[in-house]
Amino acid sequence: MSARNRLGAALAGALLLTACRQDMHDQPRYEPLEASAFFADGRSSRPQVAGTVARGELRLDAHLYAGTVNGEPATEFPFEITMDVLERGRERYDIFCSACHDYVGNGEGIVVRRGLKQPPSFHIERLRDAPPGYFFDVITRGFGAMYDLSDKVPVEDRWAIIAYVRALQLSQNATMVEVPAGMRAMLESEAGQ
Amino acid sequence: MAQIFHPSFNTLSRVSIFGAVFFLGAAVWGWDRLLRSPYNTQVNVAREQPVPFSHKHHVAGLGIDCRFCHTSVEESAFAGIPPTKTCMGCHSLVWKDAPMLEKIRESYRTDAPVEWVRVHDLPDFAYFDHSIHVSKGIGCTTCHGQVDEMPLTWRENTLNMDWCLSCHRDPEVFVRDRADVFSTEWRPDDVSAEERAELAERYHLESMTNCSVCHR
Incomplete structure (x- = not known):
C-alpha cells in the first residue's frame, strides 16, 4: 500500500469513527432521575436529609400549610376564594380526585368501579358539615385507603380543590330559588330533554 | 506473459469511473436512510419496561389525566416520572396480587426505584x-x-x-x-x-x- 493510499484509508476511517462519538450527546452531568453509578442506591436525585427546610419553605403559617387554627381544623379558607380559584380547583379536582370521587363527588369514580374501596360521597351530612380544614388534612395526610396527595398537589391547589368540593356540595343540594334568575330557564330546558 | 485483465475490464473500468458519482450518491443516500430509520431513531419501537405499563389502559381505558402522574x-x-407511591395509590387494592406488579410492590417495600427505560x-x-x-x-x-x-x-x-x-x-x-x-x-x-x-x-x-x- 502506498503512502497516499494509507493516508486515504486513515482519513476515511477517521470520518467513519466521528459518527460514533457520543460525548456531546451524553455529557458528564445527570438528567432528572438518571441512574448514578456514584451513589450506593443508584439514584442521582438525592432524597432530602430529614429536617431539611428549603429557602422559602419554612411553612410557619399553620392555617395555610396544615389547615389548622389554634390546633383545630380551620373553618375558614386561608385566602379569598374567587372565581379564578374555583376554576383552578375544578381543574385540579378533575385531574387528581375524579378517578375515585367521580366528577360530581359521589365517590363512584372509575377506579372505584374497578375495585378500589369506595370513598364516602361528599354529599352526606357529615361531609357537608365538615370544615375546610378537615378536607385539607385528608388531602395532606391521606385517609383510609386514600394515599396522601401532598407530593402532587401544592397547598394553594389543595385549598382550591376544597373550595370546588364546596361548590359541588352546593350543586347537589341546591333548590331552584338559589339558581340565578337568568340561568333557570336553561336548567329547566335541559331537565326537560 | 498472459494478460492479467480480460478485455471486458475496459468497459467495467469506464463504467466505474463515470458511475463513481452515482455509487457515492447511493452510499450517502443509504447512510441517510439508515440514520432516519427506526433502527437509529427508535420511532415506533415499543420499549420493553421492567413492568409493562400501558398508557392505553390508564389513559384511554380509565381517563386518567396526564398530569396525575406527570x-x-x-x-x-x-x-x-411518578414515584412508586403513585402506582400504589390504586394498586395497593386494585390488582394487588398480580404477579405483573410485583416489581412495583417490591419497590414500595424496599424504597428502591423502579428502573424504567427512557x-x-x-x-x-x-x-x-x-x-x-x-x-x-x-x-x-x-x-x-x-x-x-x-x-x-x-x-x-x-x-x-x-x-x-x-x-x-x-x-x-x-x-x-x-x-x-x-x-x-x-x-x-x-x-x-x-x-x-x-x-x-x-x-x-x-x-x-x-x-x-x-x-x-
Missing part, C-alpha cells in the same frame, strides 16, 4: 423545557403521538433537529387552545386556520429558529 409538566423542564431522550446539547410548550398551546399528542393508544410506550417522532424546526419555523400550524393541551381526543382538524392564527396571536407565538433558543 405532575411537573406545567412548571418545569422535566415532565416527571423512551424520549434528547442530546444533552439541546435545551428543552416542557412547561413553555404546554403554556404556549402545544399539546402532548402533537409531539408524543396518541399515547392513549400505546400499550407499551414508543417514540412517535424522531426528535431530530429538522423535526423540531418543522414546528419552530411556523408554530401556528400546530397550536391548539390551552384547554385542549392535555386532551387525547383533540385532532388537528378541530381548529381552523383562522382559529389557529387567533391562538398564535393570543399566545404570542413566533418563529423561533435562532440557534441559541435550543443550544444554550
Whole structure:
C-alpha cells in the first residue's frame, strides 16, 4: 500500500469513527432521575436529609400549610376564594380526585368501579358539615385507603380543590330559588330533554 | 506473459469511473436512510419496561389525566416520572396480587426505584423545557403521538433537529387552545386556520429558529 493510499484509508476511517462519538450527546452531568453509578442506591436525585427546610419553605403559617387554627381544623379558607380559584380547583379536582370521587363527588369514580374501596360521597351530612380544614388534612395526610396527595398537589391547589368540593356540595343540594334568575330557564330546558 | 485483465475490464473500468458519482450518491443516500430509520431513531419501537405499563389502559381505558402522574409538566423542564407511591395509590387494592406488579410492590417495600427505560431522550446539547410548550398551546399528542393508544410506550417522532424546526419555523400550524393541551381526543382538524392564527396571536407565538433558543 502506498503512502497516499494509507493516508486515504486513515482519513476515511477517521470520518467513519466521528459518527460514533457520543460525548456531546451524553455529557458528564445527570438528567432528572438518571441512574448514578456514584451513589450506593443508584439514584442521582438525592432524597432530602430529614429536617431539611428549603429557602422559602419554612411553612410557619399553620392555617395555610396544615389547615389548622389554634390546633383545630380551620373553618375558614386561608385566602379569598374567587372565581379564578374555583376554576383552578375544578381543574385540579378533575385531574387528581375524579378517578375515585367521580366528577360530581359521589365517590363512584372509575377506579372505584374497578375495585378500589369506595370513598364516602361528599354529599352526606357529615361531609357537608365538615370544615375546610378537615378536607385539607385528608388531602395532606391521606385517609383510609386514600394515599396522601401532598407530593402532587401544592397547598394553594389543595385549598382550591376544597373550595370546588364546596361548590359541588352546593350543586347537589341546591333548590331552584338559589339558581340565578337568568340561568333557570336553561336548567329547566335541559331537565326537560 | 498472459494478460492479467480480460478485455471486458475496459468497459467495467469506464463504467466505474463515470458511475463513481452515482455509487457515492447511493452510499450517502443509504447512510441517510439508515440514520432516519427506526433502527437509529427508535420511532415506533415499543420499549420493553421492567413492568409493562400501558398508557392505553390508564389513559384511554380509565381517563386518567396526564398530569396525575406527570405532575411537573406545567412548571418545569422535566415532565416527571411518578414515584412508586403513585402506582400504589390504586394498586395497593386494585390488582394487588398480580404477579405483573410485583416489581412495583417490591419497590414500595424496599424504597428502591423502579428502573424504567427512557423512551424520549434528547442530546444533552439541546435545551428543552416542557412547561413553555404546554403554556404556549402545544399539546402532548402533537409531539408524543396518541399515547392513549400505546400499550407499551414508543417514540412517535424522531426528535431530530429538522423535526423540531418543522414546528419552530411556523408554530401556528400546530397550536391548539390551552384547554385542549392535555386532551387525547383533540385532532388537528378541530381548529381552523383562522382559529389557529387567533391562538398564535393570543399566545404570542413566533418563529423561533435562532440557534441559541435550543443550544444554550
